[in-house]
Amino acid sequence: MNALLLANETAASAGWMLRNAWIIPFIPAMSFLLILLIGKRTPGKGHWIGIAAVSAAFVLSAIAGVQWIQHVNDAHHASGSEEQALSVGGGTLAAKTESPTAGAAPAEGESAAAEEEHVAVAPVRNSVTWYENEGTNVKVGTLVDGLSVMMLVVVTLISLLVHIYSTDYVHGDRRYTHYFAFLSLFTASMLTLVIAENTLMLLCAWELVGVCSFALIGHWWEEQPNSDAALKAFLTNRVGDMGLIIGVTILYFAAGKSFDIVKINEMANSGEIRQFLLLVASCCLIAAVASKSGQFILHTWLPDAMAGPTPVSALIHAATMVVAGVFMVARLYSVFFHGLTIPGSSINLLALVGAVTLIGGALLAFVQNDIKKVLAYSTISQLGYMVMALGVGAWTAAVFHLFTHAFFKACLFLGAGSVSHACHHSFDMKAEMGGLRKIMPRTFWTFVIATGALIGIFPLAGFWSKDEILAGTGGWPDTHGTGTYYAMLIMGMLGAALTAAYMTRVIYLTFFGQYRGHSHPHENGPRITIPLIILAVFAVGAGFLNLPPGVFGAGDAHHPTGWQERFGHYVEPVGKYFPDVVHATPSYLLAIVSSAIGLAGVAAAYAYYRKVETRSRAEGRKLTELPDGITTRSKPAKAFHTLLVNKYYLDHLYNNVIVAGIKGPIARAAYWFNQHGIDASVNAVGKGSVIGGKFLYTYFDQKVVDGAVNASGTLSSGVGEELRHIQTGKVQQYALLLFGGTTVLAGIFLILLTT
């Protein structure tokens, strides 16, 4: 690996870490092997190896991040454009003037600014030949740009915190070492995914990530439900992988036999690939996104995946793996952008899938009693936000939401784990929790902060990212998005209200009211609370990385100062491999309205639980809901409630119809056909050559009729008996077979020769 070929001359000028980014996934990969081999014999039973490896990877990722910022700045220096020094975090960084509205409002005459925005920053690429086939050189390598670097940092940071948290949380587990081994492998796979240079590598890492998820969901495989959940996750992902495989294949041939992501994107941008092909490819890839990122209708595995240990849920099923789908769309954005004709339109498949998931997932969160499942549906719903954002052309908003969501959702999951750790390892909010506010203050406050971020309360992280998405839909007046997606705007707002309401419900049920459980809860130790606090800090601060113009003295659109849109500036690719997205103009009014809607959601839920509180005081019972609520009074509401409790009956469809159908009748029919159709006719032919055509008929007739009556079972023994007829042991019958066969063959030969 040291003899890496330099694929790109510009790479030479980039930082060392950017050129050698392969080291970052390599370290956890080695740690996986080390833990498996010697983990059990080391003092920490392997967790020290994992923590050390992930810390190293985090440090290197951070270095890569700094070098990337340097790289972007260098590119702008080189372009000789107007520079403006500004001070960030003690260091002096150069940034150029940019105009987020340039694309949207070219009429304003900002031609100079518009040009400057297109100062291309070449991604740092580095690859070696993996194999050659049919003259095609398939490479393995790294593609590092803002998106990859951002993902590297997020994944390693959260993975590190989860590692630390886990040393306490799964302490004394029966497979402690294996747990850490798979955490390492997962981290390595995810890091490979984000720096993958070509779609084939992406596919490989994609599936590896799925396997780690399988192993970690099924961590406690002694219990059948856990292994069932693991199986479900893997199989659902496989269904999506089918789409990925086909999509990758289509793009491979469309791009002239190349897996190269940059090349595919460039060709999609330049129109060298037919739009129809792009459309088919993006539809296939959306299936992959749906399975991996839990979009409707392939989302059902994600709530079940909560069967795994909680830190795993935080790492894999909230912060990192599930965003792989979003990442993939962001990576191959040109394909989707042109394939689905995102610009200028008002609806497309990707946005629709995202919006439906956003609402559908949020509604399901209301009927869950398991705190982790609420969070799982919340994840689904938030992933819907991201996918929707990508669908409406708000690339930066989507990626920014991915970034902020990773922190507060990890915080929420770890918080839920912390609560459950204290409460007998139960996750049932109604039966085992309540009133934990005073007992577990640190957990409570971090949880509340993260919830605030999720709901989008000013000025927490989620507020900024969600607001950008809503603006990016272009549906609000004067936001000038890539397209004008009114439906998505409405769905997004509705989603905000729902999110606020169900999260308030969680907070109330968990931390307020009276304690309903049977154990003695207590606050957890530092290895659990410190990661929570760190994540909470990020949940507060992450949003400031991409302040819209004009907020907090960030200058106006043409003279950015401070933190204004730093995230977008460094993360969003500029170059031929990225489409011309239009940056929407943020709107104060929109921000106020969406916040109001969110707060209304909180207020509604708060009002409801105030009532519950009063009632339970009055009746002296520990109530968790109103016994005579709307679902008991109104028939449609009740029906809707039943629909939600049954998760839209999708699980029934999958398990009882599709899976049971294939595994049951269809497979059995195929096998029956095998034994009765093919095998029996084979036997019949053998027998027929002994006894003659007439006998064949009666035999087959009998067999079929007989078989239809019996329908199943006792087949192979019967077949054995049938064949035994040939094998009578009588010499003359063998001789007959021999002579007959020879004659027929000789005849065929003769015909072949003479004709």
Next chain:
Amino acid sequence: MLLNQFLLLAAALFCIGVYGVLARRNAVLVLMSVELILNAVNINFVAFGAFNRTVAGEVFGLFVIAVAAAEVGVGLAMVLLLYRNRKSIDLTEVDLMKG
């Protein structure tokens, strides 16, 4: 003379022999049918020998006769053994090879 007529005769004889081998139940009769087959082969050998003007055909015919003699000897010995053990030489009752 045509070569054909000998070959056809041999073919007819051969097929009659095959029929005998396949259809008869008496082991001695089966052995006789085998003799028919061998003789058919011999006719072919000699006819082709004559056609090619070489003695090779005849020599091989002699070898076949020798082998046939050996075969009848061993075959009849086996029939005797069979008879002694089973008091019958009906081949349809011989199914020791049955699985």
Next chain:
Amino acid sequence: MDFLETWGISIAVFVPVIGALVVMLIPKSWGEDLYKQVALAVSLVSGGFGIAMLVNFNFDDTGRLQYLVDKKWIEAISSRYIVGLDGISLPLFLLTLLIVPLCIIYSWNHFPEPHNPKALLALILLLETGMLGSFVAQDLILFFVFFEVVLLPMFFMIAVWGGEKRQYASLKFFLFTLFGSALMILSFLAMFFLADPHTFDMRALPTALQGVALSTQVLIFLGMLIGLGIKVPMFPFHTWLPDAHTQAPTVGSVILAAVLLKLGTYGFVRIAIPILPAAAVKVAPLIGVLAVIGIIYGALGCLAQTDMKRLIAFSSVAHMGFVMLGISTLTQFGINAAIFGMVAHGLITGMLFFIAGSVKERYHTLEISKLGGLLLDAPKMGWLLGLCVMASLGLPGLAGFWGEFPAILSSYSPAHGLNVELYRIFMVISALGTVLAAGYLLWLLQRVAFGPSKSHGDGHEQIHDMHVSEGLAWAPLIALIVALGVYPGIMFKSTDAAVAKSLAACLVDDKGPTCPELADMLHAERGK
């Protein structure tokens, strides 16, 4: 290295059969261990020659037959002793040389009933000669002879050391393959008589057969399709496989899965397609249809199984479907994938059968419903089963992926003259097959490895984890599964140029087909 150049292949091929004779001649009183030592030594000697040839193999020129020997053999029918190795046969040759010693090591301490290691080892060695010979033969008759040599030892292996219904299974196996062989030799003879000049030499046949009418070529190709397809096994001819696999002893299953099935697909790549390229283009859609049916059908068959070994056997039908799909595209990419798939399937399914054999030995049953908790009873075996299952369902990073994914990929754009839309349908259906594969394999893994242990009911029996002999036999396979998965370049490097050469006649470049009759055919079709 002149010696290796001229004698290498012949020694590697024939040492095992000599070894078999030696094993047979050793009196019983000298002890059982001696047989095993001799057999192992013989197979290792053969393997040593294989490695020496690998080291001296010129990878820059894999399309050329290396270590070529061309000597008189049976002049009366102008069949010659021509053996040689090129990039296509090398991987399969080495796979055989690897599998046989591993089988001997594996059975070191547990020979199946009725024991008799002497006979079993002699049969294995005889098999080795047949298999090796088939992969190096460059003359049709020579190929056929080796192909048939394989048949009898396998028949006896199943019939003597097999399970309860061994006689039925072995007879079925025998009759099926014999039927296939008969059709195959018919096709070979037809080619011989139609060739101008008459020859059995595979190198000369493509040009010698150029004048033959297309309809005749197709007839001959169909003969080979059935003959070789039975061995593969292809969809309607597969029913012997589950029975043979289920009844065969463990080493028998392993050899059957790892090498024997490859003889069929190898025959397509080596003989049928290069010699009759125009017929191949005509018949390829049929192969493709059968392959795709096999993929889905095999997977469905797996889902209906209750016996672990039978399930693995059925999975072979599905996996070989991917191989055949790759072949049916008639593209370099597809056939490369097919050869990769052959080797990968050999390693992975061989490994799965090994594990199934060991499970049977410990639990005395392979009924999936009666198994469970392997990870608790024998964690190492459980982990290996998990790894092999993952490899078998085509997880990237393990060998199985490189047989499956490129096959799917290549069917997106098959060779010129093939119906693109049809092949795209194949692609989608075969991709669906990967989902089903994950379904049945994971279901198997869940039932066998996960959950509480079911063995404690007996109480008296302690389940032993991996034995030393098992570990020794499995380690190389596992290592190769991972190595080939991580760096597929090793295999593609060997096969790529050789496949290009063998496809030269039906490869179509931008200027049109390189073989004149194909050009005529395509032209005629366009004219319609």
Next chain:
Amino acid sequence: MLAALLAQANPTGDGLFVAQNIAFGVIAAVMLVSAWRVVTTKNVVHAALYLVIVLAGVAAQFLLLGAEFIGVTQVLVYIGAVIVLFLFGIMLTRAKLGEDDTVAREHRLMAALVGVLLFGVMAWAVVDDYSDTHVDIVSPNTTAMVSDAIFSQYLIPFEVVSMLLLAALIGAIVVARKD
């Protein structure tokens, strides 16, 4: 079938060997009828006697083909020894002299089918390839020529055959021995 054979035996335009052709036709007809009786008669002893006729016919055909030594050997070995052996076999096994046949019907049908098909294939092949090939007996192969060939060119096969005879002899004794 007989007619066909006779037609084959009397080719028009080739009248040189008319006598031989007539002889061939007669003998062939007798042989075929006898052979048919061998495989169909119910009486085993009759079958043996019919076999004698067939074998004698074969010997006659050999003479027609100018192979005198093998013709004589045929008479000596077959009619002299093999038939006697058969008769011994029949007597020793005390097979019923009368009825033999209880053959199943379809069994016989299948055998006949195979026989006819086989004949068809063979006849086709023969007719296809040798329809106008003539055998001209210029000079018969003398016994001396045969012996020269056997003891020079075919010495090793001859020795092998003699070993085979010895082995068969011993084998027959071992198998048939009462112990």
